[in-house]
Structure formats: C-alpha cells, structure tokens
Amino acid sequence: MAQPTPESSLYRDFAETFYHSSLASGVRFVYQIGAGGPCFTFYDPASLGDHVAVLQFRADGLGFRTTSLTELGGPPRHLIFGEPLPADLAQAVAATLEAPGFTTPPPSLSLAPDNPVFIPTTSSSSSVMGPQEDDGIPRVRFPPKPEGWKGDPGNPNFRALGTLSPPVMRKIEPAGPHFLAFARRKRHGRTFSEDERIQAQNKVKKIEDDESTEISEPEDPLMLSRDAKDWKGQDHYAVLGLSKYRWKATPEQIKNAHRKKVLRHHPDKKAAKGQSDDDSFFKCIQRANEILEDPVKRRQFDSVDEAADVDPPSKKEVQKRGFYKMWNPVFESEARFSNKQPVPMLGDEKSTKEEVDEFYNFWYNFDSWRTFEYLDEDVPDDNEGRDHKRHIEKKNANARRKKKTEDTARLRQVVDQALEQDERIKRFRQESKANKNKKKNEREAAAKREAEEKQKAKEEADRQQKESEEAAKAERAESKKAKEAAKNAVKKNKRVLKGSVKDVNYFASGGDASAAQVDGVLTDVELIIGKIDPDELAALASKLNLAGKDAEKVKGAYEDEVKTLVRDGKIKGEELKVLKS
C-alpha cells in the first residue's frame, strides 16, 4: 500500500487545517499524521479538542489499529477528506469502518479533488447521489442512445461526426513551469504520454542516483543489535550508512542519511510491524547524528576514527606495488587533520624538486587539529567526590597531551619513512651532484677550448706572416728581374740605335765616314738615348730594325724621333749636329 509519509507536507497541511476546521464545524473525525504515522482521530463532542480514540494505519497496509474506539460511544458523524486518498487506501478505510464498533455502515467513500468533502455518515447512500456539487463533480444527465445508433466500423461504441474548427494563432507567454513542459514537448516533438514517460524515467533515474549515493550500504546485523550505551565504541559513520564517505561526508549527506535511517528504524515503525519495541539501534542512530552534526564533536570523533586511517606501507609492499600507489592514500588520510588547507600531495615521479620540497616541508611542520577528547575516561558526577573528579580530569588532560605528542611523533616517523623510500629524493640528490660535476667539467672544458683557440690563432698568425713575407720576397725578385730585363732591353735598344747608325755608315755617302761625322752622329744618338724614355726607345729600335741598312729610312726614323722629342721640349734642335730634322 502506498502509505503517505509523514514528510509529505500535503498531508501535514491537511491535518493541521482540518483539525481547526473540525473544531469550528463540530466535525469530530480528522485524518492526520501523528507521531506514529497517518491516523484518524476522533474527538469528543462535549470537549472538542481532546481526542478520545485514534484509528491508526497499520504499516503493512492491511487495515487499522484502533485504540479505545468504544469510548467514542457511537459512530462518527462526519468524515473529512482533503486530498484524494489512494483508491486502495480508501477501500481499506471503508473496510475498517464496517468493522465492529460502527453501527451504521458507511457509504462508499467519495473523494474530492479540490475542496474537502463533508459526507454525513448517517445518511443513506442514495442521498449522496443528490444533485449537490459539493465535491466539484457535476451531476449530469446524458441523452439516451437513440434507436439504430451505429458506431464506426471497427469500433462499435464510437462514431465521428465532425472535425475541429480552424484554430486561431496566438502567442503563449514563455513563462511558468507549464510552459517549460510545453516547450520541451514542442521542441522535441513529443506527445503528452511520451513526455510523461521520459520525464518519469528521468525522475526515477535521479532518485535511484540519489539513493545509491546516499545510504545503500547493507546494514550489518551485528551493528543493528548494538547496545546504545556503548556509543563510544560504535562507528557513527557506519550507523548512518556513510562508511565509504567517513570524514568526507558533507553535512547535507549526514542530514539526509540520518533522515533515511530514522525513517527505516523508527520505533513506531517497528512497533507497527509487530516487532518488539526494541529501540536500541534507533538510539544508536540518534547518538551518531548528534555527534556527526556537531562540527566540534565530529572533529573529536574524526580524530580517533581509526577506520579512516591508512597505515603506512612496508618496504616490501612499496617495492611490490609502487611508492606512489602505496603512500598517496596514507597522506590523503592524514591530510584531513591539517589546519591549513589545501594540503600539498605526494605527487608522482614527474613532480618538480620545488613541489617535492614543499611537500616535505609542509609535512614536517604539520599543523594538526587532531584531538583526543573522545577517548577520555568518563568524568564522574559530583557526588563521587570532588577530588576523584579532579583526579580523573587531570588524568584525561595528561592522556590527551601524551596522545597528541605521540601522534606528532608518529606522523614525523611516517614522513621520515616516506622520505627514506622516496626515489625522487635520491634522484634529485644525484641530479644535483651531477649538476655540480657538470659545472666543473664545463669550466675545464671551456678553459681547454680557450687555450686551444689561442694556440690556433697564434699558428694562424704565424702562417699568415710567413706567407706575406714569402710573397714580398717573390715580388721583390720578380721586380728585380723585370728591371733587369728592362735594363737589358734598353741596353739592347741602345745597341740597336748605335748599331743602326753604324750599319748605315754614319749616314756617310760613299766611303768611310769622317771621324767628325762619326763622332757627330754618335753624339746625337747618345743624346737621343739619354733623353728618350724606354718605350719610345723600344719603338724606335723596332723601327730601326725594320729599316735595316737603308740609310734614308734610318735617318727618317731618327728624324721623326727627333721631331717628337723637340716637340715635347726634351731636346732643342740646336743641340743636335747631324740628326736634325
């Protein structure tokens, strides 16, 4: 049976409203949600207000439990229903009201969708069919089926007569929840039923998700039979079904989990199911909620929540399954105690040296809020003597301090272990060592390279100098040669000149030339040789060679030359004796 739940504000509102309306209208029968679930309450007509009997839904949905119904002294006069009851529930109501204790059988229950209905239970069932429209249902008279009425083929009870008039186009204002549904249907081209189905599916899925993320944990039968007195020993998270979240559970989750657990384990429910009224586990739930919803108490419990601790791995495990895989959970669980958040995490082999350094610095200076009040020995009441009480308090304080110190030392040790096994530290050390050596080597290499370069440069300079010297020498030799060649050429040309005049017998016509003639010619030739430059000399010499022994031609050549020389102003005409032009 779909039993209305106490959270359903629908029913609660209804009960509240009609409790008051019952007082006003003299109605004495109210459906409401009591502490034990939905019930009908009967009121004494004489003293309105105090109920005299309660009719309670049985949790198994099979009927009702009544308490002292006979005290009512007669059947209830009125029934009130606000929201329509589920059909099967309504039937159950009807069945129960026919049970002994009611003299008049009630009419079939009429349930209105809108306004509450008042149905006098004493009236006969026929009066219910009267023309009144209190329940919002119109009483109508349909026309009778005429003779010879025929349905459409294939559907004997229906026939179509016409079609809908043409529509008007209007704009719907895009606002409100119903428009959202409309837009969704229109945009996805869904019909009503399709859309309802899809929405229902989504809703179911959402609820399933909610359920599965909250308390789907199976309940340990051992835990269920726990004694509430031993609350210190209980795992509060497990009691609320949050053992996979533990300290990570949000206050919202705790609230939801608590509500669900209460719904399931409320003593009234158990009593309704006919089980013993053992409420010890309910007390456990209340205790767990009391501790977990108070942030201070929750921290105290989290401090000693061993189930959330992760033990540091042994060296063998680290070797077998990897350093990061084994150590990360350890630090993750320890990180919950840090006052400073976020806590730097272990990282992986790719972490930089800075990250690793920060990690170890943080953990060696860990600022923990972990406290050990939870493990305190119970402080006795005053009546056991002040001294004893003080003694216990002192003992507790000492124990806390001791445990705190131990915890700090423990954490240090854990970090030490991690540091010792951390491959990255070794790698960084090697790297830094390698780094140092590398620098040294580099320096040496640089010095060597420099020396080599210097040597090379020197050799190069030497070589260049040598080369240039050799080149200069060669050049000198060359120029000497050329000069000598030129000299020789001049000498030769001079000889040609001198020879030429001799060949033409010093321009003497017939017989030997007189001494004066020879001397005059030779003086002239000497003069020409002296004044002429080597190129002209060569040209003259070649001319003279061509002229050979032809005296006229030789003379002409000389005379041409003299002309040139005179024109250039090198020789004055008077200086020459024979070879005048």
Added chain:
Amino acid sequence: MNEEVDGASPTEGVEQYAIGISFGNSNSSIAHLSADGKAEVIANEEGDRLIPSFLSYVDGEEFHGTQAKSQLVRNSRNTIGYFRDYLGKDFKSIDPTPCHSSAHPQENASTVAFSIQDTESETPNTVSVSEITTRHLRRLKQSASDFSGKAVTSAVIAIPTDASEAQTEALANAAENAQLNVLQFISEPIAALMAYDARGDHKDKLVVVADLGGNRSDIAVVASRGGMYSILATGHDYELGGVTLDQVLVDHFAKEFIKKHKIDPRDNERSLAKLKLEAEAVKKALSLSASATLSVESLAEGFDFRSTINRTRYELLAGKVFQSFTRLIEEAVKKADLDLLDIEEVILSGGTAHTPKIAQNLKSLFSEHTTVFAPSTSPTAINPGFLAATGAAIQASLIQEFEKEDIEQSTHPMVTVTPHIPNAIGIEIEAQEGTSSFEVVIPQDSAVPVRKTKVMQSLSDGEMVLRVCEGQRKIKTTKLEQRSKAETNGEEDSDEDSDVEDEEAVRERIWEAIKPLGEITAKVKKGLKVEVTVNVGADLSISITARELGAKTGVRGNIEKPEVTENGQA
C-alpha cells in the same frame, strides 16, 4: 562581500544566482527565491522593498532609491527619475512631462540623455539614459548580492507588454554593462499572474491583470490554460497612474493654501516639489486609514502648512480618475471579445492598486463570482507592488539552470506561437426536458496540444450517448433592459445605483453546443462517475477516452476505451 561581488563576473565558474527584477518608471523591486523555495522580495540596504527608481548626485556621491527621491526638493537638477520609458527610444518620441521636476531629458545622438553633475567638478556631464539604467541596475544587483550573500549573476526582468524590441535590447545592453546577464524578459502581467499561481492554483481561468503604476497603467486580459498563459488583449494609458491621483491632492491642498495665504505654492518649483512628495505620502496613508494629515514646513514664503483630508473627500475629488481606471479595464475586456462575466479573476498590480476605491469599483463592475485580488478586497492578496518582481524571481529560478541557447530556442516564436482552439470542447448533456446544455472539458483559447480530463456523475440510467461537441458561451439576459456601464464615479450614492442596475438586468453565461465532433455510447448506471479525457494533438487530431472513474483498479470492470483520430486542418 564587496570583493566577492566585484570579483565575480558571469563568465567565471561561479554558481549562477538569478534574481527577479521589476524595473518600473517610479519604483523597482528585486526578488529572489529563499531557501524554502518561496519567492521573496528583497529589501535594499535602507530597508525598502519598493525602491524608487531614482538616482541623485551630490558632490559626486551617488544616492539611490528613497534617498535620491527626497533630493527632488533640494537638488532636482541632479536627480534623475522616471527614465525607464526613455530607454531605447529617440528624443522625438518621448514624453518628458514626468521629468518636469527632476533632471530634464535631452537629445543626445540617437538616444535620450540627462545633463547632471555626477562628479565633484562643477561642469555637468551628459549621461545617456542607458548609462543611468546601468547604474540603477548595478545598485539593485548590489542590494540583492548584499542581502543574499551570493554573487548575483543573472536576472529575469519584467517589462510591459508593449515594450518594443529596441527597448528590450537597450535594457539588455544596460544590464550587460552592469554585469547582469538577462536570462529572459517576462511580461509584467504574466509575472503578476505567476506570483499568484505559485500559491498552487492552476485552474483554467480568464484573468484581467491591471498594472496601475505611477505614471502609466497597463491592462492585459490573459487566458490561463493548464498553467500556460496567452494574452488576449492589452490596453495602455500612458497618462493615467498614481501621479494623476497625486495631482488631485496637490490641487486640493494648493487651494486650501491659497485660501489661507493667497499664495499658490504650485508657482514655486520648490514648493511644488515639497507638496508633491507630501501628497504622495498622504495618498498612501489614505489607502490604509480613513483620514490623513499633510504637514509641510515652510511650504511657500515661509508659511507652514497643515491640513487633514479624509478618505471620502479624497474619493470624491479623485472620482473621475478612478472612473478612468475602470473604463480602461472595461475597454480591454471588450477588446478581447469577452464579456465582463467571463472574467474569473482580476489581479491588481502596481503601487496604485493599494487604493481601496479602485478595487471596490472593479468588484462592483465584475460579477460576484469574480475575485478581485487587491489588498482592500481580498485578504489573501499579495502586495501589488511586489507582484512583478516575485513572478520574475519564480521564472528566474525555473530557468537559471538552462543554457542561454536553450532559453532562446524555447522563447522563439517557432515555439511560442501556437494554434489555439477557438471554441471550447465538451460534452453535450440534457439540462431539462428537451433542452441541451454543455459541459466544458477543454475551454476555448487553449493552446494545442492539450489534454484535459473531466469527471461527471450520471443522473440517468441505461444506454447513453456521450456527444463530444464544440461549444460556445452565450450571454443570456433575462430582462431586456440594457445594462449600462457600471457607474462607479466615486459619488457617494453611486454604489447604490450600480446595485440597483445589477438587480434589474440579470445576465448569465450559458453554454451551447454548436458543432458535434463525435459520440460515444456506453451503459451508464445512475450515480456512476464517468471520466472523459479529451486530447487534442498538435495536428488538431482529437482522441477521446471515457471510462468509469478509478476503473484502473478494475473494481467494476467494463472499461471502454473508444478512440478515434480526426484530421481537422487549419
């Protein structure tokens, strides 16, 4: 908190927190959805939930709301108000009258601007109306952020039904500049209707939403069908509003003052400003109590002024104005092709709706089955000044999770413009011997697709025909005397007059089946409850299901599910 607000831009991954804003010419308000899911109007840092849309500058310091409005007396040149309607319009098309006593609007480029000293320097700056709106919205956003402790990133803004595209665009840009993402614009009457419907009432009805503001009045006739709203007609009066009523009081008190001192306080700008502010306060007081006193120190030429007025006198003086409100509403109903009897609810929104006489006039105008939601006629009425903001906040909470594109697609005319059925669909029944009547299943003006279920209890026995028809509402007048317009001109004896008229002409609504659509036969026992479901598809096909109520459980068996589809093309 300031850091939180300033540091949060909508692009960052901050939690979307959307509010509803009603931005009026005279007053604005902001609302959000509180933790228990109820829409709640937020008070600003001064404790005002109705925040005057005023900005004022004194030596470079910005004042907002009530503080700015009180500057109208001393610092009127640097006080800006009544600027909402100027947004997105050019100078030629605006009516500058409301700004007579505050900073005057000027032409600037293609928009309207104000010349004010908003910095410490003496030279006035020209500030465009868009910039003013941005500053106003920024203050509203800041107030909401301070109140909720969360950074407000987006909003739904309520706008009048006649807002042009240019106006909404200008408003969206102004909001964007205030780092406020406008999720959607919602019509003011729809927002008001949503504020009432949020109380859980979604039954089909025809509603008149009258937004009676400070400077203008807007009427909308809305068909609410299955929680969806279609506006059937609108009416606007840009010169009728709270200010008109203030003017009546100003004139009255001015005459009193002249009688005493032979000075007209309306001639002096400052005296007039003082008188206006006080007259407004008196008007508000008269909405709650039977008499109110106006008291101004040094109203004009050093004379103090004190005068008392009672509500009856006020209602006499303002009778004509009240009448024009009634007329405006009547015209809007007529424009929607409806009769006053068709209207099931009248929602009064806006500050002027507090005035008891307006609501009373409307109550006597409409039939006795019509609920008039105004503070003076309905104890369950919501404060009319908060309706638009409340509705906008509800809409904001509905859509704040959606993607912008999603909202745009859903508000596109492709989706919103839909065929509506012109006539009601229902079942023809026998009223008395021989005559037939009509039981509505789907009311007219419902958008398709639509599906409705109706439960009827049979009074007859045997083989019956359930004839599904289109039906039309007719007005039946039993006496032939023409019903004159409700005379509600505020005269003391006017109430009696209209009562008499109502008695003389008995008019009622009757339904007539005009076109049969289909018939179902069934064996019906007396007292059997028959559930008829009519489903009109988007293609106007109809499917009809009739069965015994609760037959799902199979208590009495014989489920009949005849079904047919017809194609009626538009």
